[in-house]
Amino acid sequence: MAVDLESPSNYLTTRLRQAVNWGRKYSLWPLPFGVACCAIEFMSTVSSYNDISRFGAELVRFSPRQSDMMIIAGTISYKQAPILKTIYEQMAEPKWVIAMGACASSGGFYNNYSTLQGADHVIPVDVYVAGCPPTPENLLFALTQIQAKVEKEGLVPSADRHPGRVEA
């Protein structure tokens, strides 16, 4: 980005990619796929003390069509997996996914007949957050990680961001 302060018309030059990504980064609309304990901590993150709006991500949307950052907050069971996949597919490009907590990342301490061993068995995940459940600070850190990722990205759909992953 360059600013010409001498010019009477006060223009600045930038690249389209940078300008778009700057806008995207500070207006991530989260879709909380809240299923379990982590959803309560997501509520804490949104509430006034932790205030996710400081990071430009306070517009919580439950409609996948309106959101671009999915936060998988909770355990994904085999029964839930097809629904998670459908909702992810309904989100418009570009989109990012946070796997919040041990269960969404790996199944956590539920290694059993009903629990999917990580949401990444079904959909691609960008950032994994440790904790059971993670603290709001931890989730906000993950959000900044997504922002850092958004900043570096080109103007390409997210399918290209996951080379080598075959989406069924």
Add this chain to the structure above:
Amino acid sequence: MSQKLVEKLQQEFGADILAVSSQHGDETVTVGKDKLLAVLSHLRDREGCEQLSDVVGVHYPDRDEEFEVNYLLRSWQNNSRLRVRVSTTEGEAIPSTTGIYKSADWHEREVYDLFGVDFADHPDLRRILCHHEFEGHALRKDYPIEQGQECSRPEHLFNDEDIARAARRASGMEPEVGGAFDEVHPSDLLTVNLGPSHPATHGALRVECLLDGENIIEAKSEIGYIHRCFEKEAEDHTWAQVMPYTDRLNYCSAMANNAIYAMAVEKMCGVEATPRANAIRVIVSELSRIIDHLVCVCANLVDIGALTNYWYLYNSRESIYECLEALCGSRLTTNYARIGGMSHDLYDGFEAEVRQKLDDMLVGNNDVMKLIARNRIFLDRTVGVGAISQEDALSFGYTGPCLRATGLAHDLRKSSPYFGYEQYDFEIPTGLDGDSHDRIMVRMAEMVQSRSIILQALDNLPDGPLNIDDHSVIIPPKEKVYNTIEGAMNQFKLVYEGIQVPKGEGYGFGEGANGELGFFCVSDGTGHAYRIKVRPPCFPIFSSFTSLVQGRMIPDAIATLGSLNIIAGELDR
């Protein structure tokens, strides 16, 4: 009380009562399959057992009749409990008790799902926790815990026949607004899924509704989306290792789950926690009741459009979290109680901090009451919405604030005190109509009572040891473990082999934030549980949901669902 009941039953049914046993203060009568309905009807109609708390299946692969099904009955009016037991084997159906108790519907479906026990004449015997493509029965002893089965697609709950029947029913139905319906054609009905990813379900529940306009003609609910196999995990771990799993049952009030589970196992071991541990359990249980009610009420109000209250109430919750985090290192999943005591004592300054935070909570609650108590929109949205009668509430197995909202002052802290609750002076707030409004108001009033209990407990906090002195139950202090061989061996055996809980059965229960939280434990005398069945308070409550909303409008369903406080973690376990 219960013994008298058993004697009366024996007089009435004579040789049809096959066996009677008594353990840990609970009476069990065994009857034949053919006499089950007669005995349960008699108990309900003549002996005042108005509630079927739970139906518990147990699998004994070595027996001739390999499945045991226990019906846990409760009489609030006589303050007594009784267990009725039948045995069966594969292919032999047990008569369904859905005609006697409404709560039996879902409880029997669960036993069918997890054990494969068949119930004759059950109106809708389908799987409930596992998905519809699941093969086998997960809680049978021969089902491997790690054998997952993939699900390819969600199940449709209504078929064409159901829709046609609903349309016939809707013709001539009179909704609250707009006059009676004309002839309704099946194609007029719109199928809408509320959930499993929906802002107002606050967790993974699904209600499939057939709508005519905004009126719900018929609804069916489906659960099991976060079935995390608590009961199978409990069989796979030692008794003490189950503690962190209990945190994640009702994750809004984990401390209370910890304490009640610890009490249930202590009952099985025949030990009792020290007075100091009990007082601390009361304090943390009541704190968790407060934060549970806060999150329920604030979410309920958000659902009906009152967002400001969310910020006010959540601030109190956030500040109580600070205490809990300082106390046990975690905000939500606390893992604080231990079988035989607590993991550690209160920290310095806990008392002053809690007092301050409870005062702050009152300020927040008063602010909210000012906003809602006379608010026309709030009253229109909640008064008379989702109402249930006392009789239905009992039959559906309601406990806790939802039961008290109907006007019945039933509280386990008063009727069967534990943790020394009898020492504290508190009232049981009740409602009048059992509607969403009363449920919210009962919760608001209970928070004030909980505050009073905590203050009394802090004033009279007993000194003395925190943990019991029985090191076959609780690990010895670290000085002993590090400096003596006996201490090291003691810890080693307790951790590797687990607490050797004596053989037998016991039911430990208490008043969780949502109602009666119970743990039905079966031990075969080893360090691992043979079976632990959780009696989650919101499971029977949610089973009544569709009957509360059928014929009402979609916005009423949202207001009702929030006020029932369905926590998916304990619902699906």
